Amino acid sequence: MKINYLYNPEIIIPDFLLKKIDIEELTVGENLLPEINKYLNINSARILLLCDRNTYEAAGRTVQQVMSENNEVRCLVLDADIHCDLENVNTTENSVNSADTLIAVGSGTINDIGRLVADRKKIDFYSVGTAPSMDGYLSANSSIIENGVKISHSGIKPAVKVIIDLDVMKRAPYRMFLSGIGDSVSKITSVFDWQLDVLIRKGSFNPEAAYLLNQSVLRLISVLLDEEKKTQTETLIEFLLLSGAVMNAEKNSQPASGGEHLIGHVLEMFDLKMNNKNHSHHGEKVAVSTYTVFRKYSEFFSAFIENIIMPGIEEDYFRQWDEYGIRINRDVFRTKLKQIAAFDFTDYDFQKKINEGMDFISSLKILFFRLYERYNLPNDNSSINVTNSDWDFALFHAGDLRERITGLDLINSIGK
Ligand SMILES: [Zn+2]
Numbered sequence: 001m002k003i004n005y006l007y008n009p010e011i012i013i014p015d016f017l018l019k020k021i022d023i024e025e026l027t028v029g030e031n032l033l034p035e036i037n038k039y040l041n042i043n044s045a046r047i048l049l050l051c052d053r054n055t056y057e058a059a060g061r062t063v064q065q066v067m068s069e070n071n072e073v074r075c076l077v078l079d080a081d082i083h084c085d086l087e088n089v090n091t092t093e094n095s096v097n098s099a100d101t102l103i104a105v106g107s108g109t110i111n112d113i114g115r116l117v118a119d120r121k122k123i124d125f126y127s128v129g130t131a132p133s134m135d136g137y138l139s140a141n142s143s144i145i146e147n148g149v150k151i152s153h154s155g156i157k158p159a160v161k162v163i164i165d166l167d168v169m170k171r172a173p174y175r176m177f178l179s180g181i182g183d184s185v186s187k188i189t190s191v192f193d194w195q196l197d198v199l200i201r202k203g204s205f206n207p208e209a210a211y212l213l214n215q216s217v218l219r220l221i222s223v224l225l226d227e228e229k230k231t232q233t234e235t236l237i238e239f240l241l242l243s244g245a246v247m248n249a250e251k252n253s254q255p256a257s258g259g260e261h262l263i264g265h266v267l268e269m270f271d272l273k274m275n276n277k278n279h280s281h282h283g284e285k286v287a288v289s290t291y292t293v294f295r296k297y298s299e300f301f302s303a304f305i306e307n308i309i310m311p312g313i314e315e316d317y318f319r320q321w322d323e324y325g326i327r328i329n330r331d332v333f334r335t336k337l338k339q340i341a342a343f344d345f346t347d348y349d350f351q352k353k354i355n356e357g358m359d360f361i362s363s364l365k366i367l368f369f370r371l372y373e374r375y376n377l378p379n380d381n382s383s384i385n386v387t388n389s390d391w392d393f394a395l396f397h398a399g400d401l402r403e404r405i406t407g408l409d410l411i412n413s414i415g416k
Contacts, residue, residue, distance in 0.1 A: 179283025
């Protein structure tokens with residue numbers, strides 16, 4: 001991937017990641033929209049522009065006008081605050097018709113839907129960001145709720161080009177900025193979980209990328225706590241892009257999505273199930289789950305883990321999902337339990353690396369809590385309208401969703 005920074009960034013994406021990313025070009029700068037085709041360079045195409053009501057006003061209208069000069073442009077405007085589900089994927093897929101290019105103008109949901117649809121229809125995909133609320137602009141994944149369960153599609157063709165207009169980003173609602181902070185701090189626990197999983201399941205880990213994410217999140221928090229800094233939104237965007245770049249380069253969402261994200265996924269599934277129109281944003285859910293997981297890990301992993309004792313799980317364990325009317329794949333958790341049970345937690349290398357990971361988390365403690373206080377970030381379930389019983393369920397059962405092993409699985413295993 002080639003990067004066009006039209007200003008001086010604080011956090012950059014280094015070459016060792018760039019060369020592994022299958023995106024032609026990322027452009028980040030001020031006031032790009034009036035000349036957007038200078039950066040997109042799309043001509044004589046049949047374009048489907050995908051927005052929601054808010055992102056159409058924020059950027060879509062201008063993109064439509066400019067791109068219509070050299071192309072045939074149709075616009076699909078979805079409702080604001082829609083769920084990232086199969087229904088909206090199908091609506092979009094049915095609107096593609098003869099379009100050969102899809103431009104998503106929006107943030108998380110619009111990009112996840114647009115990327116998946118373009119991949120399925122084998123048409124070119126471009127992304128124009130509208131808010132610094134999440135880290136998926138460079139993603140090669142789409143997470144969609146299908147039949148009530150959040151499914152992560154990996155290996156999706158990413159955007160050909162990504163445009164981040166800093167003026168549009170800075171005009172985004174303050175709540176989106178806070179969501180972006182939530183999604184950013186989650187990397188503190190996701191990087192720890194990435195390392196933990198790889199030690200137990202022997203997957204692939206990139207220490208250089210993990211170190212970079214850790215150091216950059218520290219830099220971001222320092223900028224966010226510096227009252228004088230005028231560049232907070234810019235640094236936030238740069239960090240979110242870096243996080244997306246690591247996922248894309250590693251061909252794995254794991255570096256940026258650990259136990260805290262699995263809790264967020266369960267809460268999103270509940271929102272859809274209960275048709276909750278006032279649902280919280282992804283970054284708000286993750287802000288709360290990261291706060292909880294950060295504290296739980298600090299307590300649990302500070303002690304020497306000798307043996308995680310795994311009693312067999314009863315059918316009863318899964319019955320709670322049935323009460324929510326959600327069918328999950330039960331083999332995921334069964335397999336995971338076997339892997340945990342077979343692992344030697346006294347292994348020297350495991351202990352050493354987990355201790356190093358915890359040392360980093362502990363070193364962040366003061367800044368982490370200060371950041372929550374300074375921005376008044378949501379830090380408990382009531383602040384995102386989740387009942388205590390739904391919250392307890394999400395914490396205990398988040399691990400049922402994915403094969404990856406997180407610190408939460410070890411903590412929960414003790415009681416299972
Ligand atoms: Zn996220």
